[in-house]
Amino acid sequence: MKVFDSPWQAGFEGADHVNRQGLKLSMNQLTGHSSRAPQDYAELKALQITIVRESVGWRLVEQRGRFDFSSLHSRLEAARRLDIQICWTFCHYGWPEDIDIFSDQFVPRFARFCGALAAWLAPYYDRAPVYSPMNEPAGGLAIQLFHCRQGAIDDVGREGKRQLVRAALGGAMPSGRPIRAPAYCTAIRSSI
Template structure:
């Protein structure tokens, strides 16, 4: 399967769909907060001018599965219909940090219920004629394990249990993949995690070893999914299909130290990180999340685009660039206005004003990258 068949446009729009509970108990719902849940069709229509025909979007599991195994699809059916009417290809996030309140994430029932939910959604898509959906089972297993299991940042708000949570999320992802393939064997899967770089603060051997161990930990979830480590969890190579690399300006730092800003001599070029990722897994790679705030948006897009072209010229099968979040949104912690998007908040009729410098730059990037979109080296079947 080549580029054009797998992802319909190289540049993608990523709609923030986080739905976790914060440490204080408040449930976040970014699809609601940004207005995208209400105005999905108008949001999709705005993509035509940018040459964007593919998006990352998401489900809110906690709303669909309020009563176990009795699914209320009313919140997602309008989004599915909007995508079909506008000709937009959606890569669906099935679980973006949020899950039903009655579930204990540490118990086997979490795995079973998520697998059943995932299969039910795949069946819903198939009933509508979509027999080869693109699905992302559990978003950012590594980050969620750290945020929810190690430092108690959001649900399940545990500390010191990061590895345990990572194993549980991997089990759930594998169970979902298997359940979906029983319903729609041609389904494709995106497994997203942050791409990071960590450097030591000194040349002391223990500092070098600690920094490198932390850096290599970015691969743990993908290794678990493939069964390369802890095979008892059920991982196998077929569970890793498309590798989603999430990369932002803040994804590099000194171990137990400060961030390494873009442009610094120690800031590792993105193309080298992508090359290492591909060499490890030999899978197509999607830059599944990338973005920046305010005036840093356009320079960051220019940097990332140039790095992706360089990586592709060196044989890395990059299949797309997803700008994320595509809409401005309220901050997770304090509701502050986060100007990260190509478009801002909606007005009363759902219209959104573009951030013109990024809109123009993304339009140019989309046209350039779409011309180069077909590359037989990205062919891969799970």
């Protein structure tokens, strides 16, 4: 069974973070993609590109602990109609404003979000979907792309990357079952 329908994939910028200046961004809205996804997909289909990478926008779909995934519906329907495979990124730099990335609640909250989202997306798929729980966990923190309440943490980049990796693993396993890492991963751990 093939994971991807094609060797070619398009992507739409979907970051939804709060930047260093404290501005709330939604790149899907700023680029117009959120309102014209069906047309964007049709243009890709004309180029024989049948896979797209899309971002959910955790900061945008979870408000006061409640999920509203309705903003994804038009993209899912257009993809179904045009036979486009969507590879969803669950978190593209943004998270709800009431949670701190360094808090003990960040990982379980992200896992809850991932579980709810995967359950909501399930009826749209007749085969195993492709998800990326966390977009570029190292990149955004390394270049201070987004606003981060630092508190007393001296090494924000390193600790932030570790927390985002924990969240990605928690999001991939929202049941909370422990993941046993192969021996070679212990060497990698010290470099994260």
